[in-house]
Amino acid sequence: MIRTYAIVILAVLALVAIVAGLGPRADEFTKQDLERWDKEYMTVVNAGRTLWTSPALGTNGVACAQCHPNAANTHPETYPKFQQQLGKVIALRTMINWCIQQPLEGKPLEMDDPRLVALEAYVAWERKGVPMAPGKH
Amino acid sequence: MMRCTHVLAAAILLAAAPIVSTGAGGSPPLGLPALEAPAGNPQTPEKIALGERLFNDKRFSATGTVACANCHDKAKAFTDSPLRVSEGIRKLNGTRNAPTVVNSAYFTRVFWDGRSPDLEDQSLHPFVNPVEMGLTNHDPILKIVRTDPGYVKAFEQVFGKTGNAVTMKEVTRAIAAFERTIISGDSPFDRFYFGGDVNALTAAQKRGFDLFVNKGRCVSCHNIEQTQALFTDNRFHNIGVGINSIQADVPRLAGEVLKAQATAAEVDVKVLSDKKTSELGRFMITRGLDDLGSFKTPTLRNIAVTAPYMHDGSLATLREVMVHYNNGGVTREGDHVNDFLSGGIRPLNLTDQEIDDLVTFMEALTSPAYAAPAKRAAGARQEVRR
Amino acid sequence: MTSTTRRDFIRTTGAIAAAGALPLSLVEMAFGDTARNFTFAYISDAHIQHISATKFVRNWDRGLIRAVAETNLLVPKPDFVVFGGDLAQLGSKAELDHGAEMLAKLGFQTRCVMGEHDYYLDLGEYWSNLFGPQHYSWDHKGVHFVVLNSVLTYDDWTFKRWPTAEQRMLEMAGLDNPNGSPFMVGEAQRAWLGKDLAAVTKDTPIVVFSHSPLQKIYKGWNFWTKDADEVQAILKPYSKVNVIYGHVHQIQYNQIGDIAFNSVMATAWPWPYPQSYAQAQQTLPKLTVQMNRADPFFERDATGWQFIDVNTGRVAMKYNLYNNTNRIVAFDAVTGRPVDKAFQDPSNRIPPQDHY
Numbered sequence: 001m002i003r004t005y006a007i008v009i010l011a012v013l014a015l016v017a018i019v020a021g022l023g024p025r026a027d028e029f030t031k032q033d034l035e036r037w038d039k040e041y042m043t044v045v046n047a048g049r050t051l052w053t054s055p056a057l058g059t060n061g062v063a064c065a066q067c068h069p070n071a072a073n074t075h076p077e078t079y080p081k082f083q084q085q086l087g088k089v090i091a092l093r094t095m096i097n098w099c100i101q102q103p104l105e106g107k108p109l110e111m112d113d114p115r116l117v118a119l120e121a122y123v124a125w126e127r128k129g130v131p132m133a134p135g136k137h
Numbered sequence: 138m139m140r141c142t143h144v145l146a147a148a149i150l151l152a153a154a155p156i157v158s159t160g161a162g163g164s165p166p167l168g169l170p171a172l173e174a175p176a177g178n179p180q181t182p183e184k185i186a187l188g189e190r191l192f193n194d195k196r197f198s199a200t201g202t203v204a205c206a207n208c209h210d211k212a213k214a215f216t217d218s219p220l221r222v223s224e225g226i227r228k229l230n231g232t233r234n235a236p237t238v239v240n241s242a243y244f245t246r247v248f249w250d251g252r253s254p255d256l257e258d259q260s261l262h263p264f265v266n267p268v269e270m271g272l273t274n275h276d277p278i279l280k281i282v283r284t285d286p287g288y289v290k291a292f293e294q295v296f297g298k299t300g301n302a303v304t305m306k307e308v309t310r311a312i313a314a315f316e317r318t319i320i321s322g323d324s325p326f327d328r329f330y331f332g333g334d335v336n337a338l339t340a341a342q343k344r345g346f347d348l349f350v351n352k353g354r355c356v357s358c359h360n361i362e363q364t365q366a367l368f369t370d371n372r373f374h375n376i377g378v379g380i381n382s383i384q385a386d387v388p389r390l391a392g393e394v395l396k397a398q399a400t401a402a403e404v405d406v407k408v409l410s411d412k413k414t415s416e417l418g419r420f421m422i423t424r425g426l427d428d429l430g431s432f433k434t435p436t437l438r439n440i441a442v443t444a445p446y447m448h449d450g451s452l453a454t455l456r457e458v459m460v461h462y463n464n465g466g467v468t469r470e471g472d473h474v475n476d477f478l479s480g481g482i483r484p485l486n487l488t489d490q491e492i493d494d495l496v497t498f499m500e501a502l503t504s505p506a507y508a509a510p511a512k513r514a515a516g517a518r519q520e521v522r523r
Numbered sequence: 524m525t526s527t528t529r530r531d532f533i534r535t536t537g538a539i540a541a542a543g544a545l546p547l548s549l550v551e552m553a554f555g556d557t558a559r560n561f562t563f564a565y566i567s568d569a570h571i572q573h574i575s576a577t578k579f580v581r582n583w584d585r586g587l588i589r590a591v592a593e594t595n596l597l598v599p600k601p602d603f604v605v606f607g608g609d610l611a612q613l614g615s616k617a618e619l620d621h622g623a624e625m626l627a628k629l630g631f632q633t634r635c636v637m638g639e640h641d642y643y644l645d646l647g648e649y650w651s652n653l654f655g656p657q658h659y660s661w662d663h664k665g666v667h668f669v670v671l672n673s674v675l676t677y678d679d680w681t682f683k684r685w686p687t688a689e690q691r692m693l694e695m696a697g698l699d700n701p702n703g704s705p706f707m708v709g710e711a712q713r714a715w716l717g718k719d720l721a722a723v724t725k726d727t728p729i730v731v732f733s734h735s736p737l738q739k740i741y742k743g744w745n746f747w748t749k750d751a752d753e754v755q756a757i758l759k760p761y762s763k764v765n766v767i768y769g770h771v772h773q774i775q776y777n778q779i780g781d782i783a784f785n786s787v788m789a790t791a792w793p794w795p796y797p798q799s800y801a802q803a804q805q806t807l808p809k810l811t812v813q814m815n816r817a818d819p820f821f822e823r824d825a826t827g828w829q830f831i832d833v834n835t836g837r838v839a840m841k842y843n844l845y846n847n848t849n850r851i852v853a854f855d856a857v858t859g860r861p862v863d864k865a866f867q868d869p870s871n872r873i874p875p876q877d878h879y
Binding site for chain 2: 581582585588589591592593595596598818820821822823824843844845846847849
C-alpha cells in the first residue's frame with residue numbers, strides 16, 4: 001500500500017519536473033553539432049586515405065591502394081569473421097595489421113594506434129551502404 | 138548434464154556413422170577433429186587387429202625381412218628416424234623420407250606427392266616397389282593370407298570371405314583401418330590452446346606460438362584453426378628443398394615428364410629410384426606447372442620425434458629447418474632461389490632468439506604417447522649443443 | 524609429334540582441362556591448312572618496382588621470373604612471346620633495365636606493348652631504346668598483328684598539368700587517383716591504324732595488342748579507352764578481329780560485333796573487379812566469369828600468364844594461374860563469342876569465383 005503511494009507520488013513529481021524543464025532529458029544535439037562532427041570524422045577518413053596510398057606503412061614501397069583501389073576487396077561488412085590466413089575469427093583491424101606485416105613487409109600497428117582507426121574509417125567509408133554480412137568468407 | 142549430453146551425442150554419432158575415435162566418450166583427441174572412416178570401410182575391432190598384423194608382417198617382402206613397420210616403427214612414432222631416406226629389402230635406398238603414420242588419416246592425399254588418393258590405395262604400392270618390399274606383384278601376399286590359418290580365420294570373420302575372394306582390397310582395407318586408429322592430439326599446445334591450460338606452454342613456447350601465427354608465416358600452411366589443428370593444409374608447395382639442386386636440369390626433366398605417358402605404377406617406381414626426377418614432386422603426377430617441385434605440407438604434430446625433415450630427409454634438426462625458411466627457401470643463405478618457389482615462401486628476418494622460440498614451440502606439439510622418444514631426442518640435442 | 528600422338532593429346536587435354544590441370548600442349552583444331560596453327564605466349568603487367576640501390580620489390584620480381592621460366596618450358600614451343608605493358612612501376616631506367624634483364628631469359632622473340640607505368644616518366648623514350656617502336660604491325664602465318672600505344676591522354680595533362688615528369692608518373696601510377704586522366708589511342712594512331720589495315724583483306728584474322736581495353740569498362744580505374752568507339756569503328760569491317768589487352772590484372776572477355784576482347788593476367792598482383800567497388804557506377808562485360816579470388820598469403824595467387832592458340836583466326840586464351848584453377852577462354856564458333864570452357868554455365872561455378 002505504502003509502496004504504491006510512493007510510486008504514484010514519484011511519478012507525479014517526475015511529470016511536474018519534466019513539465020517544469022528540470023527533469024531528465026534525452027541527449028540533445030543540433031544541426032551545427034552534426035556538421036562539425038562530420039567534418040571531424042572526415043579528417044580521419046582522409047587521413048586514412050592518405051595512409052592507404054602511402055608507401056610508409058610498409059618497408060618495401062608497396063601501398064594498400066596498389067591491390068585495393070578505393071579500398072575495394074576489403075569487405076569490412078564481413079568482420080569479425082573466420083580469417084583463413086590466421087585460422088581464427090578476427091576483427092578488421094587485425095587483418096589490416098596482417099596486410100601491413102605480410103604483403104607490405106612492415107611492422108604491425110598497436111591496437112590503439114590512431115593510424116589503425118584512420119585506415120578502418122577509410123575502408124568503411126568507401127563501403128558505405130553495403131549491408132552487414134558477418135562471417136562471410 | 139553436459140557429460141550426459143556428450144555421451145548421448147557420441148552414442149548417436151557412433152550409431153549413425155563409423156567414427157574413429159580413441160578419446161573417452163567417443164570424442165576425438167584434444168585438438169583434432171572427428172575422423173570418419175569411409176563408407177566402404179567401417180572400423181571394427183577385429184578389422185583393426187587384422188590390419189595391425191598385416192602391418193607388421195615381414196613375409197610380405199621379397200626377402201622376408203621388410204614389413205610396413207620397418208619404416209613405420211611404433212617405437213619411433215611410426216617413422217624410421219633417424220634415417221634420411223628409407224631402406225627397403227637388402228638395405229636398398231629410396232629417395233624419400235618415411236612420413237609418420239600418426240595422424241596420416243587426416244590427409245586428403247597420401248605420399249609426399251599425393252599420388253595416392255587414400256590410405257587404402259597407398260599400402261598397395263610399397264609391396265611392389267623394387268627398393269621397398271621388392272615383390273614383383275601382390276601374389277605372394279595373397280598366397281599367405283589365403284592359406285595361413287590365422288589369416289584365413291581373421292579374413293572370414295572380418296570380411297566374410299575365404300579363398301580367392303580374399304583380395305588386396307581386403308588386405309589394404311584392414312591395414313587402413315588399423316592406420317585410422319593411429320591418431321593423437323592432447324599435446325601441451327592442445328592443452329594450452331583448446332584446453333584452456335595457460336600453464337601448459339612455457340613463456341618461450343608462447344612467444345614461439347605468436348611467431349608461428351604472425352612473423353613466422355607458418356600457420357597458413359601448417360593450419361591451426363579455432364577448434365582444432367591439423368598443422369597441414371593438405372596442399373602442395375615448392376619450398377625450395379631438393380629442387381634447388383636440380384635447377385639446371387629442370388627444363389630437360391620437365392620436358393621428359395610431359396612427353397612421357399607414364400602409368401601410376403611407373404611413377405611410383407621412378408620417384409623412389411630416380412633422385413633427380415623425384416625432386417619435381419607433384420608435377421610428376423599432375424603435370425601442372427604450378428606443381429613443379431611441390432610436396433605435401435606434412436603435419437607438425439610430433440615433429441620433434443620424427444627427424445630428419447623434408448621429403449628427402451635433408452634437414453637434420455628443427456633449427457636447420459627454421460634457417461631454411463628464414464633464408465626464404467634456400468638452405469644456404471645466398472644460394473639461388475629456384476624459379477618455381479611457392480608464393481608463400483620468402484625471407485623472414487627472424488632473430489636467433491625468435492628461431493629458438495619457434496623450435497621450442499614445435500617441441501610442444503608432441504602427444505603424450507610419443508613423448509618418451511621426445512625426451513631421448515631432446516637429450517641427444519643437448520649432447521650436440523655441448 | 525606424329526598425328527596419332529596429336530589426337531591422343533586432344534583426348535587427354537580435354538579431360539585434363541576439365542579437371543583444371545592445364546597441360547602444356549595445346550588443343551589443335553582445324554585451320555584448314557594445319558601448318559598455320561600456332562601459339563604464342565603473353566606475359567604482362569610485371570610492375571617491377573624499385574625500392575633503393577639494387578633492391579626491387581621481391582614479390583613482383585618473383586612473378587616475372589616464374590612466368591619467364593614456365594614459358595621456357597612450354598611444349599610445343601610458342602612462336603613468339605608478347606609482353607603486354609607495365610614492365611616498370613614508375614617508368615625508371617632501373618626498373619626497365621631490371622625487367623628487360625628478366626625478359627631476356629625468354630628463349631623466344633619478344634614483342635612489347637607500352638603501358639602507362641612505362642610511359643609517363645619520359646614518354647617512352649628509354650622504353651623505345653630497349654624495345655623499339657610504340658606502335659607497329661607485322662604478319663605471321665596469315666594473321667595480321669597490330670600493337671597500339673593505347674595509354675596516351677590529353678596533351679594538356681601530359682605536357683602542362685604537372686611540374687615534373689616524376690610527379691606526372693606518380694599521378695598516373697595510382698589506379699584510383701582522381702587526378703588521373705583517361706587513356707586513348709588518339710587521332711594520329713587511329714589514322715595510322717586505318718592506313719595499316721587498308722592493305723589487309725576483310726577476312727584476314729587480325730589480332731590487336733593494346734594495354735588499355737579498347738572498351739569503356741570502368742572510368743574510375745581507367746579500365747577505359749576514351750576513343751574506343753572510334754577504334755572499334757576502324758576494326759568493324761573485318762570479320763575476325765581479336766583484341767588482347769592488359770592493364771586490368773584480371774580475367775575479362777567480351778564480344779562487340781565481330782571483335783572479341785580478351786584481357787590478360789598480371790604477373791605482379793590481381794585487381795578487384797569493378798563491381799566490388801560499392802560506390803561505383805560501372806558495368807563489367809556480362810560474358811566474364813570472374814577469376815578465382817586471391818589468398819594474399821600466397822604472393823602469386825590470382826596472378827599468372829597465358830598462352831594463346833590461334834586457330835580458325837580466333838584466339839583461345841589459356842590462363843596459367845597459380846594456387847588457382849587454370850582457365851581456358853576460347854572463341855565459341857556456335858555462339859560467336861568468347862566462352863569460358865569450364866565455368867561459363869552458372870551451375871558450374873565454384874565458390875572462389877564469387878566476388879563481392
